[in-house]
Amino acid sequence: MYAIQAWWLQRDTREQWILSLGSVITVLLLIYALWWQPLQQQEKQLRIQVKAQIQLHQWMRQASQQVTYLKTRQLMQKKPQGSLLYLLDKSLNNSALKEIDKRINPKDEQQVYLQFEQVSFTALLQWLVLLKSQYNIQAKEVHINRLETEGLVKAQLKLFTQ
Secondary structure, X not given: OHHHHHHHHHOOHXXXXXXXXXXXXXXXXXXXXXXXXXXXXXXXXXHHHHHHHHHHHHHHHHHHHHHHHHHHHHHHHOOOOOOHHHHHHHHHHOOOOOOOOEEEXXXXXXXXXXXXXXXXXXXXXXXXXXXXXXXXXXXXXXXXXXXXXXXXXXXXXXXXXX
């Protein structure tokens, strides 16, 4: 420490000022290079990311509105023509369940109880998917009991339309 102090005191005043100014400039440059400039770079990157996220959010909002519109339009287009009983009879006669014994009991214009004593589980599920996709008829309650014969079930359904 004394060696540095002795070296410093050997310099004339002008050299001390130049060295002091150089040291201050060096410290400021180090602060800028090691702290300020990386901070500015990070802020710039974060601003770019925020802008991208805002654009993504706006796109997602528009896409959400479009999906809602398309779902509504699709449901309106799928609105079945005819009574629920007519549509069930029509779909049953055009499916693999045409020859199956069944009982149909209407509850009201929008709900029907349907019972199969012995039906193929796979055919029943395919028919239910067809009802939903073509006629917008859904199962509200489903009770299925497996029979001894593989693949056959006893089913009780409560179907409704919106």
